[in-house]
Amino acid sequence: MQISGKKAVILLSGGLDSATTLAIAKSAGYTCYALSFSYGQRNKHELNSAKLVAESIKAERHIILNSDLSIFGGSALTSDIEVPKGRTEEELSHGVPVTYVPARNTVFLSLALAWSEVLEATDIFIGVNALDYSGYPDCRPNYIRAFEDMANLATRLAVEDDRKIRIRAPLIDLSKSQIIQRGLELGVDYGITNTCYDPKDDGYPCGGCDACHLREKGFAEAGHVDPLLLRFNSDVS
């Protein structure tokens, strides 16, 4: 697809998936409005990565919205619940892990919907994928479709102006290695992204959490060295 003058809101965490999603929206010709959240996440490197990614891929505007989900508790990403490390493939494939943040994608998509309505943007991009998805319920295709159906009844833009809202999840059927290959083709600098749930103080990934595991596996399968590791280990580069 090649769209001129169309606006899109892109959810941008600063991770590998959302950086690729922003690059896909940009390459499709959208004017891109990137939206990140300060939601009480323990990982303070995420938002810095989001800023660097938004600049690097030339988003038209980047907003970081404060919405403190940690007030509710309930997740290892926003409280002092320990982030699990070294889980096996078997463990990874079962159930919803403690890193799940209650209703996070619903909250983020709702706030993206609010901004999209003000911008008169009909397209909202989210970097969920249903294959390597850590078992989160709000990363599945039927959830995304249900959100889109709701959004088309929720807003003035959809109801009065009869403009169909689309929730676009271009990574939903891709494996992590396919996502990385697509991003590399589009020139995404993965060296500035942040994936780890529990990085060290300097931002170096822990190497043991589910997100690090999936990223490492993805780069291995794509046959590339992760540029994030190269950035920290400059003696290797």
Next chain:
Amino acid sequence: MQISGKKAVILLSGGLDSATTLAIAKSAGYTCYALSFSYGQRNKHELNSAKLVAESIKAERHIILNSDLSIFGGSALTSDIEVPKGRTEEELSHGVPVTYVPARNTVFLSLALAWSEVLEATDIFIGVNALDYSGYPDCRPNYIRAFEDMANLATRLAVEDDRKIRIRAPLIDLSKSQIIQRGLELGVDYGITNTCYDPKDDGYPCGGCDACHLREKGFAEAGHVDPLLLRFNSDVS
């Protein structure tokens, strides 16, 4: 219905409708968790009213969450767009007014969903009504049903524990006067609620905005004097 030990999250603006909704949930036997938002609204009296209402109706807990929707702009309630005054019945019945906050109920319900999941509460109450509703798209029954469908695909509680999430809108088919009558039966103190979009510095209602108009009409039809006016005009009481 009479439910013992069940928890519910109740969206509480501090207005007449949400106060009545909280009283209905309480009278049905729910342990009530009230949720309000500091979303950049110009009306600073709203949140004070919400606090008084939560105390008065004995909510188990009351959270005021910061989530600044004014960063997106687009509404008279969160920006310097003028609040319309003195609109006629004819004007009131057509279209979405500038006081509409983009995707507000979607954002609020999503955050309520996040809290409900942590609380393991399956019921979320919202005080929307489809009759005297100021023409907002996100106050209609088909919108509420679509949100509920989405919520049941969105969360661990619904997906893993197979517990059905219910969005309860007990006022949806009531007129403003019916809402007031129901609230008075339940002992709601409407003197501490805030309805006006643009009150004076001391909280006295402007008397001209759509919300004041609907409230005045509701009390007139219910055959009651608004206790909020009595509070300010103590010489009348």
